[in-house]
Amino acid sequence: MRCERCGVELTNKIIKINDVAYCENCARLMGYGKFLRSPEEMLGSAFSPFDEIASTIMQMSDLDFGNSALSCPKCGMTLRDFEKKGRLGCIECYNTFNDYIVKEMFKQQGESTYGGRMPGSTAELPGIEKIDAPAGKKEESVSAEEPKETVQTATEETQAPAPAAEDNAAEKLEKLAKADLGMLSDEDLENGIKLAAANEDYILASKLRDELKGRKAGN
Amino acid sequence: MKMWYEKEGRDEDVVLSTKACIVRNVKGYNFPSKMDDKDASSLLKKVDSVIDRNVFSGGMATDIINSGDAVTLMKAQISGRDGSLLFAPDRKAIYYTEDFGLSIAVGNSEHITIKAQAPGHDISIYRPAEKAAVELEKKLDIAYSEKYGFLTSSVKLTGTGLKILYTVAIPAIAKTEGGIAALRQRVGQYEWTIYPFAEQGELNESGVYIIASVSTLGVSEEEILARGEMLIEDVIKAERACREQLATKKKTQMQDLYGRAYGLMRFASLMSRREALDSICWLRLYRDYDDSCEFDCKWKMLNMITQEVCWEQQRRGEINTQTAQKQRAERIKKILKGDD
Numbered sequence A: 001m002r003c004e005r006c007g008v009e010l011t012n013k014i015i016k017i018n019d020v021a022y023c024e025n026c027a028r029l030m031g032y033g034k035f036l037r038s039p040e041e042m043l044g045s046a047f048s049p050f051d052e053i054a055s056t057i058m059q060m061s062d063l064d065f066g067n068s069a070l071s072c073p074k075c076g077m078t079l080r081d082f083e084k085k086g087r088l089g090c091i092e093c094y095n096t097f098n099d100y101i102v103k104e105m106f107k108q109q110g111e112s113t114y115g116g117r118m119p120g121s122t123a124e125l126p127g128i129e130k131i132d133a134p135a136g137k138k139e140e141s142v143s144a145e146e147p148k149e150t151v152q153t154a155t156e157e158t159q160a161p162a163p164a165a166e167d168n169a170a171e172k173l174e175k176l177a178k179a180d181l182g183m184l185s186d187e188d189l190e191n192g193i194k195l196a197a198a199n200e201d202y203i204l205a206s207k208l209r210d211e212l213k214g215r216k217a218g219n
Numbered sequence B: 001m002k003m004w005y006e007k008e009g010r011d012e013d014v015v016l017s018t019k020a021c022i023v024r025n026v027k028g029y030n031f032p033s034k035m036d037d038k039d040a041s042s043l044l045k046k047v048d049s050v051i052d053r054n055v056f057s058g059g060m061a062t063d064i065i066n067s068g069d070a071v072t073l074m075k076a077q078i079s080g081r082d083g084s085l086l087f088a089p090d091r092k093a094i095y096y097t098e099d100f101g102l103s104i105a106v107g108n109s110e111h112i113t114i115k116a117q118a119p120g121h122d123i124s125i126y127r128p129a130e131k132a133a134v135e136l137e138k139k140l141d142i143a144y145s146e147k148y149g150f151l152t153s154s155v156k157l158t159g160t161g162l163k164i165l166y167t168v169a170i171p172a173i174a175k176t177e178g179g180i181a182a183l184r185q186r187v188g189q190y191e192w193t194i195y196p197f198a199e200q201g202e203l204n205e206s207g208v209y210i211i212a213s214v215s216t217l218g219v220s221e222e223e224i225l226a227r228g229e230m231l232i233e234d235v236i237k238a239e240r241a242c243r244e245q246l247a248t249k250k251k252t253q254m255q256d257l258y259g260r261a262y263g264l265m266r267f268a269s270l271m272s273r274r275e276a277l278d279s280i281c282w283l284r285l286y287r288d289y290d291d292s293c294e295f296d297c298k299w300k301m302l303n304m305i306t307q308e309v310c311w312e313q314q315r316r317g318e319i320n321t322q323t324a325q326k327q328r329a330e331r332i333k334k335i336l337k338g339d340d
Helices: A024-036 A039-043 A050-060 A079-085 A098-109 A135-145 A148-159 A161-178 A186-198 A202-218 B037-050 B061-066 B070-075 B123-139 B171-175 B179-189 B221-249 B251-267 B273-286 B299-310 B322-337
Strands: A015-017 A020-022 B015-024 B057-060 B093-096 B102-106 B112-119 B162-169 B192-196 B208-213
Touching: A015 A024, A020 A024, A079 A098, A161 A186, A161 A202, A186 A202, A186 B221, A202 B221, B015 B123, B015 B299, B037 B093, B037 B102, B037 B123, B057 B061, B061 B070, B061 B093, B102 B123, B112 B123, B123 B221, B162 B221, B171 B179, B171 B221, B171 B273, B179 B192, B179 B221, B192 B221, B208 B221, B221 B251, B221 B273, B251 B273, B251 B322, B273 B299, B273 B322, B299 B322
Parallel strands: none
Antiparallel strands: A015 A020, B015 B112, B015 B162, B057 B093, B093 B102, B102 B112, B162 B208, B192 B208
């Protein structure tokens, strides 16, 4: 059995929260650390306040999504089914179980906001060619339809700055590689990661990423 | 026409394949688990009407089973190792390109599952998957919300609906003490996951692992791909470094195991799955360090054998019967002889 959040193999300790298995580390990261204390830890002190135990037990009821009888008016999916299977029945379920779904999203991914592309559009991926528009073919089709002057301007525009842009990127990367990472802002780091990845300097990108991640973890 | 996995790929000493999976659902229909037969049939017709027949073959899963293409789909890693995509075939359809590198499955756990596969390390495989997805998004009313992105039955996929998977053969990391634990930690830093190709049984020790993206929310496709590329470069470097370490520190033993493994695979008449997997591991570990020039053992051949053994059709109780062992040994010999 593996942890549903990080995929680590579960060997000694399996923690189940609403029937989903997690490793101890993930359970702690998700904020359930207080429920993982052993009885010795909780009762170790002779003066361990009883109300702490009581409040812990009270909070544990939050783990059960509570209103399990709640059901989707369109497909009939109940909250209990969703808890058990981790799957929704229809789009309307997103409205019906919204609060629980957001909780689940945070548990699974630590996020609930969308950051991807719009339907029907393509993602901007530097370094990965778009299938529909190979550079050569696109230029040919433009030159067939457009007046010559426009093509020349376009060619100048697209070709002329390219070496400068490349030099600029190389310069920036060199600066980043030599920089004291502690002195860079988060935004600089984020931009640096994108630039390094686009230029296939993965070692630098991972260094910057680790720095950024370290800062976030520190916060 | 060669199948996608019979072609050569980049970094194929470590990366067996790169896959991009995108899931989408159509508005107006319940998700598959709550869909009645009438809706299931209507969805199949609707999707079928927008599939580009110049690019894709296939159709209803029942027809695919009747035509005997089910085994091919399994070998091409479209229908799952257990053929699960072909269960309840009257509610499903599968479309695929000539080399089976791009497929669209309808009616599985989500309405539409697009899968693009390439041998070796090749993240550009995302593009054909995206292209197929974009075409369907333009022709169908796809379930999408500005807040959550593409809506899916599984909350784990809500958002981009995109998963990138690298299948890697990393026997050197697996044989290095603490290697997999360290790799798991590294993978976790990128917010990706790693798991063995098979959780249990003989395949569990094959040295083959899957490294997959986890996040579909809070990240763009661009970020998912960039992180994957950074991560896989790390994995390739680590595996090669571990191989180098083993090959230089234990040269004599490695050379011996390499020769034995080659002999077994090349000349055995019966071969259990475990024997085959062990032998592939030793061949993979020492292939680049063998200076005897006595063995013709190309990476492509090794990957074909790995593919053969890992994805061979499983019938209950038949894996280690004499017939199965004989067939396995023959297929491996054929590949090593260069006849395949």
